[in-house]
Amino acid sequence: MQLHLRKRYKHFSRYREIANVLVRHGFGYLAQQFGLAEFTGPRREHAGSREQPSLSPAERVRLVLEELGPTFIKLGQVLSTRADLLAPEYIRELEKLQDRVPPFPFAQVRERIQMELGQPLEEIFTSFDPVPLAAASIGQVHRATLAGGQEVAVKVERPGTEKTLSTDIEILYDVARLVDRHGPWREFYRWEEMVEEFERTVREEIDFVREGRHADTFRHQFAGDPTVYFPAVHWDYTTSKVLTLEYVEGVKLNALAEPAGQGIDRRLVARRLTDALLKQILLHGFFHGDPHPGNLAALSGDRVLFMDFGIVGRLDENLQEQIGNLVLGLVRRSTPQVLRAVESLGVLPPHVDREMLHRDIDALREKYYEVPLGEISLAESMSDVMTVAFRHRIRVPAQFTLLVKTLVTLDGVAVQLDPGLSIIELARPFGRRLLARRFSPEGLQRLIVEHLEDYHHLFTHLPRRLDRVLDQAGRGEIRIKTVNPEMSRIAGRLNAMVNRLVLGILLGSLIVGSSLLVGRGYTVFWGLPLAEAGFTAGGFTALALIISILRSRRF
Numbered sequence: 001m002q003l004h005l006r007k008r009y010k011h012f013s014r015y016r017e018i019a020n021v022l023v024r025h026g027f028g029y030l031a032q033q034f035g036l037a038e039f040t041g042p043r044r045e046h047a048g049s050r051e052q053p054s055l056s057p058a059e060r061v062r063l064v065l066e067e068l069g070p071t072f073i074k075l076g077q078v079l080s081t082r083a084d085l086l087a088p089e090y091i092r093e094l095e096k097l098q099d100r101v102p103p104f105p106f107a108q109v110r111e112r113i114q115m116e117l118g119q120p121l122e123e124i125f126t127s128f129d130p131v132p133l134a135a136a137s138i139g140q141v142h143r144a145t146l147a148g149g150q151e152v153a154v155k156v157e158r159p160g161t162e163k164t165l166s167t168d169i170e171i172l173y174d175v176a177r178l179v180d181r182h183g184p185w186r187e188f189y190r191w192e193e194m195v196e197e198f199e200r201t202v203r204e205e206i207d208f209v210r211e212g213r214h215a216d217t218f219r220h221q222f223a224g225d226p227t228v229y230f231p232a233v234h235w236d237y238t239t240s241k242v243l244t245l246e247y248v249e250g251v252k253l254n255a256l257a258e259p260a261g262q263g264i265d266r267r268l269v270a271r272r273l274t275d276a277l278l279k280q281i282l283l284h285g286f287f288h289g290d291p292h293p294g295n296l297a298a299l300s301g302d303r304v305l306f307m308d309f310g311i312v313g314r315l316d317e318n319l320q321e322q323i324g325n326l327v328l329g330l331v332r333r334s335t336p337q338v339l340r341a342v343e344s345l346g347v348l349p350p351h352v353d354r355e356m357l358h359r360d361i362d363a364l365r366e367k368y369y370e371v372p373l374g375e376i377s378l379a380e381s382m383s384d385v386m387t388v389a390f391r392h393r394i395r396v397p398a399q400f401t402l403l404v405k406t407l408v409t410l411d412g413v414a415v416q417l418d419p420g421l422s423i424i425e426l427a428r429p430f431g432r433r434l435l436a437r438r439f440s441p442e443g444l445q446r447l448i449v450e451h452l453e454d455y456h457h458l459f460t461h462l463p464r465r466l467d468r469v470l471d472q473a474g475r476g477e478i479r480i481k482t483v484n485p486e487m488s489r490i491a492g493r494l495n496a497m498v499n500r501l502v503l504g505i506l507l508g509s510l511i512v513g514s515s516l517l518v519g520r521g522y523t524v525f526w527g528l529p530l531a532e533a534g535f536t537a538g539g540f541t542a543l544a545l546i547i548s549i550l551r552s553r554r555f
């Protein structure tokens with residue numbers, strides 16, 4: 001297997017780094033399969049190998065990704081949402097991937113701000129805390145005050161992020177194409193497509209203008225809602241590499257340790273958070289894709305603050321409809337309906353064992369049949385569904401897996417705040433609303449208007465066509481013609497074979513017949529002996545037979 005030559009030399013040192021990390025953690029065979037073996041010496045595998053027999057393969061995968069830096073950490077985090085692709089032990093390990101890194105120096109923050117905003121830091125801000133509030137691999141957040149007096153949180157991109165990302169993504173593409181062509185898993189996964197999807201996600205995440213727009217969208221959708229809050233964006237001080245947000249002080253949900261701590265009603269916060277996310281998912285089709293407790297805080301009056309809008313999920317109408325069916329299924333407690341919706345969401349592999357799939361689906365139905373709605377854990381039921389998808393290699397859309405991951409994260413956060421909370425119970429009114437919306441006069445009208453042209457065509461032509469068909473049926477004149485292109489090819493071949501057989505028999509008879517007539521003195525026209533005439537005819541027949549065989553390329 002050969003990697004693309006030009007790229008190989010352009011990114012030589014990075015390739016070598018990746019190969020060595022793989023080998024060090026006992027994945028030398030993978031380096032080989034990914035075409036990276038040439039970047040490591042054969043001895044290194046043993047000399048540098050840090051493989052610890054006590055660590056499971058999943059743990060070692062996590063260590064590899066952590067060691068390879070931001071792109072691979074992100075890759076691992078994205079993969080941790082793909083319960084349809086990876087076994088549960090890998091998902092659990094990848095979920096642990098930490099994006100905490102040492103902050104980059106304040107001098108670089110200052111330089112970046114001046115370069116991006118075109119003014120020295122001191123002219124824009126009256127105060128700027130050089131110690132970041134948080135530092136991640138893509139950026140770090142500083143607290144500051146604008147010249148106008150507004151308190152802000154400034155997120156600055158880590159220098160070199162773009163370059164490292166581009167190199168790593170080029171390498172990932174290169175390896176993916178190679179694996180698609182020769183790898184052992186090419187039947188099941190389209191690796192290049194997966195890298196494309198990943199690239200789209202991370203590029204979106206490192207573009208702070210997009211993140212700002214996401215924040216604005218949420219702010220707009222929840223304008224006037226006193227239960228949740230989304231910080232405002234200071235667009236004059238925002239570029240793709242610097243994001244300036246209104247600073248909002250709250251109690252992070254991961255710091256809400258005491259049941260009655262900090263005068264906050266944990267149950268109310270849990271309920272409001274769940275409600276807001278369900279609204280985003282089921283009504284707006286646009287949701288916060290990373291609601292972990294570090295990205296959420298409680299404000300006074302138990303208002304929920306959302307932060308970090310780098311990862312958002314979008315549900316197109318079709319997906320929203322299927323998810324709507326899923327929720328309706330949950331509300332009606334009809335597991336078959338839930339599973340039908342999931343089945344129609346996914347891409348079934350060509351050789352799926354349908355019988356086994358249905359057996360698994362039945363087992364799920366039985367598992368949840370007797371359980372009261374309020375006691376069903378959303379996280380558990382979703383992961384059960386994803387396990388079935390994984391077992392049968394059903395590929396589900398990335399947006400759906402992000403949704404599942406979001407719901408599972410929400411389940412964790414909300415249940416920790418209020419162990420008695422049931423997301424499924426809270427989804428019930430949305431289910432009703434969805435039903436009402438779908439079957440309301442406006443909903444039906446919208447449906448009809450959307451399909452008006454199709455219906456118009458159908459209704460204007462249908463009576464005439466129906467009339468003609470019924471008329472023919474009445475006269476017993478309906479003929480059904482089946483065309484099988486394979487059939488006519490086989491028939492053609494058979495014809496040729498029979499012709500050759502007939503020629504062969506004719507040739508045999510001519511030779512035998514003519515031999516019997518030799519020396520008998522029988523003649524045909526112009527005194528030509530009959531036996532010779534027979535042999536001549538045999539010669540021509542033999543020639544025709546040879547030509548026919550040669551033309552059929554079956555000599």
Ligand SMILES: Nc1ncnc2c1ncn2[C@@H]1O[C@H](COP(=O)(O)OP(=O)(O)OP(=O)(O)O)[C@@H](O)[C@H]1O
Nearest residue numbers: 133134136139141153231245246247248294307308
């Ligand atoms: N508007 C804000 N007001 C107050 N603090 C904020 C605000 N935005 C971000 N922060 C603080 O900065 C931290 C990191 O912000 P954010 O999550 O956006 O950065 P990140 O680099 O994407 O981090 P991660 O990927 O780990 O979530 C938050 O956890 C919070 O403490």
